[in-house]
Amino acid sequence: MIETAFTPYSAAIGGALIGLGTVLLMWTRGNVLGATGILAGFMNPSSSSDWAWRAAILAGMLTGPLVYLAIAGQMPAVQVPVTVPMMVIGGFLVGIGVTYGSGCTSGHGVCGLARLSRRSIVATLTFMLTTGLTVFVVRHLIGA
Amino acid sequence: MQLIFIYAAGLIFGLGISMSGMGNPAKVINFFDVFGPWDPSLAFVMGGAVIVTFFGYRAVLKQPKPMFEPTFSVPTSKVIDARLVGGSALFGVGWGISGFCPGASIPMLGSGNSSVLIFTASLIAGIFAARWMMAVTQKRKALRNTTAVNPAE
Numbered sequence: 330m331i332e333t334a335f336t337p338y339s340a341a342i343g344g345a346l347i348g349l350g351t352v353l354l355m356w357t358r359g360n361v362l363g364a365t366g367i368l369a370g371f372m373n374p375s376s377s378s379d380w381a382w383r384a385a386i387l388a389g390m391l392t393g394p395l396v397y398l399a400i401a402g403q404m405p406a407v408q409v410p411v412t413v414p415m416m417v418i419g420g421f422l423v424g425i426g427v428t429y430g431s432g433c434t435s436g437h438g439v440c441g442l443a444r445l446s447r448r449s450i451v452a453t454l455t456f457m458l459t460t461g462l463t464v465f466v467v468r469h470l471i472g473a
Numbered sequence: 474m475q476l477i478f479i480y481a482a483g484l485i486f487g488l489g490i491s492m493s494g495m496g497n498p499a500k501v502i503n504f505f506d507v508f509g510p511w512d513p514s515l516a517f518v519m520g521g522a523v524i525v526t527f528f529g530y531r532a533v534l535k536q537p538k539p540m541f542e543p544t545f546s547v548p549t550s551k552v553i554d555a556r557l558v559g560g561s562a563l564f565g566v567g568w569g570i571s572g573f574c575p576g577a578s579i580p581m582l583g584s585g586n587s588s589v590l591i592f593t594a595s596l597i598a599g600i601f602a603a604r605w606m607m608a609v610t611q612k613r614k615a616l617r618n619t620t621a622v623n624p625a626e
Contacts (some may be wrong), residue, residue, distance in 0.1 A: 331499040332510040340514040343493025350486030351522070352529030357478040357538030360546050364576030369600050381605065385476040391583040394496075405491035407586040408499035411571055412498035419571025420592040423550025423564055424599015427575060428607070430560025431550075434495075435569075435576035437561070438519060440581015444547065444552075457502035459483050463495035463569025464505040 330468070331410045350389075351439055358382060363436025364390075366426040429444075430456070475541040487580035493518040496581035496590070498572025505569060567599075 342365065351362040367383050374380035398404050411419065427433045430452055437456075441449020478511040495518050504515035539545055568574050573581075573592045581589045 330510060331503075331573065331591020332505050333494070333497070333500045333512045333514075336514050337513055337517045338492050340517035341521040342586070343489045343495065344518035344523075344524045344561060346489030346492060347495075347518070347522040348529060350482045350484070350489060351526045352533060353482035353485060354479065355530060355539065356533045356536075357475060357482065359542045359544060360582075361548065362482070364579055366580065368575060369491065371599075372597065373604075374474060375607025381476060383478050385479040386486075387579060389480040389485075389537050390487040390490075390580040392480075392484050392582040393489070393580040396484060396492045397491035404495070404584045404626075405581070406500075407581060407584055407589060408497055408531070408573070409586075409588040410499050410502065411588070413588075413591060416571050416573075416588055416591050417595045419567045420573070420600075421576065421593025421599040421602070422567030423571065423573070424567075424596040424601075424604040425606075426555045426560050426562070426564030426567055426599075428600050428603035429556050430562075430564055431548075432561075433576060434574040439522045440490050440530075443530050443549075444533075445576070446548070448502055448550060448553055449512060449550075451575075452510075452557055452561040455558050455561040456568065458561045459565030460569040461505045461507075461567045462563075463580050464502055464507065467570060468502075468506055470507055473552050 331408045333408070347435075347439065350444075351443075353434070354386065362386075362441035363432050363440060365433045365436055366431075369421060369428070426456075478540070486576075487583065490577050490580040491495070491584075493521075494587075496577040496584070499515075501574075501577075504570070513588045 353439040354362045367386060371383040371387060394405050432452060437452040442453060490496045494514055498513060499514055503510050503512035571592055575596060578589050578593045582593060
């Protein structure tokens with residue numbers, strides 16, 4: 330278990346930037362910014378222009394931490410209180426879940442909630458609940 | 474030109490993930506651990522993102538069309554079914570185990586951390602596995618329908 334500091338300002342500013350990037354994509358290309366959909370379509374594009382915009386936004390996302398490094402003088406912290414096998418299982422479950430659920434935190438949790446989509450509200454409430462339950466089970470019942 | 478704007482959208486998003494702590498599994502898991510070392514920061518990330526997107530979308534969607542495309546293409550489905558709820562529930566289990574979600578892990582690949590790489594590789598494997606399972610169920614369903622329509626075959 331790793332303790333983390335409560336950081337409301339950087340969290341809110343970071344969140345606002347996430348929103349800004351999301352709005353910029355709607356303004357320019359006219360679609361929602363769902364990380365799952367963008368990634369899935371990148372690996373299985375319908376045309377070369379479909380691939381190109383996905384490659385551009387993914388490249389932009391990957392550059393984010395480097396710009397952070399230039400501004401803050403250090404890479405963003407990645408502290409991982411999770412073993413490698415659990416990370417593999419977790420990633421695999423996320424992949425299956427977001428494909429069946431048609432979205433993740435960005436697609437449902439940000440774009441969908443902002444559009445007041447009922448589907449996304451249901452999806453977001455569901456995954457917030459199961460994430461909380463899972464953390465409770467892993468941390469307090471299993472005691473990892 | 475369009476690709477530069479889209480690249481910028483990704484960059485701003487990725488910078489936001491980096492700043493917010495959303496790409497830090499310890500912080501994400503602590504947000505959900507209200508009985509442990511609770512860290513409410515994530516609520517401010519979600520709040521900031523949703524508020525900006527809510528007002529930004531309202532302004533943008535008033536335009537007749539986006540800058541570079543003939544029409545806006547926002548999801549239109551209104552179906553709330555077992556697939557949506559079951560999939561989202563499973564996603565939450567994975568998010569709770571790993572502390573990473575797709576939108577946070579993709580930018581954090583740029584940080585060079587090995588756990589991010591392991592998560593993202595498993596995520597991609599999961600996406601392909603789910604697509605394969607969906608294709609199999611669809612094929613079975615189609616097969617069942619043809620036999621139902623044409624029982625003689």
